[in-house]
Amino acid sequence: MEFRSTRSAEPLVSFKDAVLRCLPPDGGLYIPASVTDMRQFFLYMDEDTSYPELVATVAPSLLQGELNPFSAARVAESAFDFEPELKILDDSLSVLNLYNGPTGVFKDFGIAFLAAIMEELIKNNGRAMILCAARSGGTGASIAHSFYKRKGMTAVILYPAGTVHGLDPALFVPQGGNILPIQIEGNFDDCQQLIRNAIHDRPFAERYSITSANAINVGRLLPQAFYYLYAFVKIKKKLCGDLSFSVPSGNFGNLIAGLYAWKFGMPVNGFIAAMNTNNAFGEYIRGEKFVPRPVVSTISPALDVSNPANYSRLAAFYQESPAVMQNMVFPEVIDDGTTIAAMEQAWKDYGIILDPHGAVAFAAAKRCLGSRDFGGHVVVMATGHPAKYADLVFKVTGQRVEVPENIAALQNEVDPVAVIPPSLDSLQAAIASCC
Numbered sequence: 279m280e281f282r283s284t285r286s287a288e289p290l291v292s293f294k295d296a297v298l299r300c301l302p303p304d305g306g307l308y309i310p311a312s313v314t315d316m317r318q319f320f321l322y323m324d325e326d327t328s329y330p331e332l333v334a335t336v337a338p339s340l341l342q343g344e345l346n347p348f349s350a351a352r353v354a355e356s357a358f359d360f361e362p363e364l365k366i367l368d369d370s371l372s373v374l375n376l377y378n379g380p381t382g383v384f385k386d387f388g389i390a391f392l393a394a395i396m397e398e399l400i401k402n403n404g405r406a407m408i409l410c411a412a413r414s415g416g417t418g419a420s421i422a423h424s425f426y427k428r429k430g431m432t433a434v435i436l437y438p439a440g441t442v443h444g445l446d447p448a449l450f451v452p453q454g455g456n457i458l459p460i461q462i463e464g465n466f467d468d469c470q471q472l473i474r475n476a477i478h479d480r481p482f483a484e485r486y487s488i489t490s491a492n493a494i495n496v497g498r499l500l501p502q503a504f505y506y507l508y509a510f511v512k513i514k515k516k517l518c519g520d521l522s523f524s525v526p527s528g529n530f531g532n533l534i535a536g537l538y539a540w541k542f543g544m545p546v547n548g549f550i551a552a553m554n555t556n557n558a559f560g561e562y563i564r565g566e567k568f569v570p571r572p573v574v575s576t577i578s579p580a581l582d583v584s585n586p587a588n589y590s591r592l593a594a595f596y597q598e599s600p601a602v603m604q605n606m607v608f609p610e611v612i613d614d615g616t617t618i619a620a621m622e623q624a625w626k627d628y629g630i631i632l633d634p635h636g637a638v639a640f641a642a643a644k645r646c647l648g649s650r651d652f653g654g655h656v657v658v659m660a661t662g663h664p665a666k667y668a669d670l671v672f673k674v675t676g677q678r679v680e681v682p683e684n685i686a687a688l689q690n691e692v693d694p695v696a697v698i699p700p701s702l703d704s705l706q707a708a709i710a711s712c713c
C-alpha cells in the first residue's frame with residue numbers, strides 16, 4: 279500500500295516514509311493512495327482469533343513489501359498486551375470495549391501499534407524522535423507507556439501547563455530514559471502548531487529524524503481499522519442482517535478508520551457519527567458547507583472539537599465517493615441530558631457501565647435503531663474507561679466502579695524537564711540540549 283497527500287495524487291510514498299515524515303510537504307495529510315481488498319484474510323477467520331493474531335495476519339498483507347509476516351507477528355506481540363472486548367447485548371446491539379489499554383482510551387490501540395512498528399521500521403539503521411502534543415493525562419501517558427525503551431527512539435511530549443498527568447519521572451531523558459516532557463507556555467493549539475513547524479523545518483527535522491505521534495500520523499490511523507475487523511470476526515456468525523457501528527466522534531480518526539475497514543472489504547452498512555452538542559461537522563456530512571462554531575464544554579470532553587483534525591481526510595473520502603459517504607455516515611447529536619439518560623439505561627437494561635463518550639454512542643445507536651428505516655445490528659464503540667468518571671457513574675447508576683491502578687496513576691502531577699515559550703527556536707534549543 280502506498281500513500282499520498284490529501285492535496286494531490288502524486289507523489290506516492292511508502293508506509294515507512296509516511297510514518298517517519300508524518301506530514302507531506304504540501305501541507306496536507308497522508309492517506310492510502312489505493313486500498314487492498316483484505317477479505318480473504320478475515321472473512322474466514324476463526325472467532326477465537328486473538329487480537330495480536332488478527333493484526334499479525336492483516337498488517338503484512340496491507341503493508342506488503344514493507345512488513346513481512348515474521349516482523350508483523352513481532353510487532354503485534356510487542357504492541358498488544360491488551361485486547362478489545364466485544365459484548366453482545368442482544369440481537370440488535372453489542373458494545374466493543376476499547377478501554378483495556380494502559381491509559382483506558384481507544385487511542386492506546388493506535389499509539390501502541392505506531393510505537394512497535396516504528397521500532398521495526400528503523401531497526402537496521404536508524405533512530406527517530408516523535409513529537410506529540412497532549413492536552414490531557416491520557417495521551418501523554420499512553421505515548422510514554424508505548425515508546426518507553428523502544429530502541430533508537432525518543433518521545434517528546436509538548437503540553438500546556440496543568441494538563442498532563444501520570445508520567446513516571448523514571449522514564450524521563452535526564453534519568454536515562456527516552457521520554458521528554460516539555461511544558462509550553464501557551465495552549466494546545468500552540469503545541470500542535472509547534473510540531474507542524476518543527477516537521478516542516480526539514481534540516482532540523484532530518485538531523486533528529488523527527489516525526490509526530492499525534493493522530494495526524496497515518497501510522498496511528500491505519501491500525502485503528504484492525505479493531506473494526508476484530509469486532510466483525512467475533513460477531514459475523516451471529517449476524518443475519520445489516521451491520522453498523524456507532525462511533526463517538528471528535529477529531530473523526532476513529533470513524534475514518536472504520537471507513538478504511540470498509541474499504542478493506544469489511545461488510546458493513548454504515549457508521550453512526552455520534553457527536554455531542556459540538557456538531558457543526560454533522561452538517562458537513564449531510565452535504566452542507568462546513569462552518570466551524572466555537573467549542574462548547576460538555577460531559578464528553580474528548581468530543582468537544584469544533585474543527586476536526588481529520589477534516590481533510592474525510593473530505594478526500596467524499597471526493598472519491600460522495601454518494602457512498604452520504605449513505606454510509608449518519609450524524610447524530612446527543613446532548614448532555616441524553617448522555618446521562620443513556621448511562622442509566624445501559625446499566626438498567628443491560629447491566630453495563632459506560633463512560634460519557636461510550637454513552638453518546640449508545641444513545642445515538644438506540645435512536646437509530648428506534649427509527650423506521652434503520653435495522654440490523656449496531657456495535658457501540660466504548661472508547662473510554664468508566665473508572666475515569668467514577669463519580670458521575672455512581673451518581674447516575676448507584677454503582678461504584680473499581681479504579682484500576684493504571685487509571686489512578688493518571689492523576690499524578692508531572693514535573694516537566696523544561697518549560698519554554700511557544701517558539702520553534704526555544705523548542706529546537708530544548709531538544710538540542712537534551713538529546
Ligand SMILES: *Cc1c(COP(=O)(O)O)cnc(C)c1O
Pocket residue numbers: 383384385526527528529530531532533580581635661662663
Ligand atoms: C479521543 C476520544 C474520542 C474521539 O475520537 P476521535 O478519533 O477524535 O473522533 C472519543 N472518546 C474518547 C474517550 C476519546 O479519548
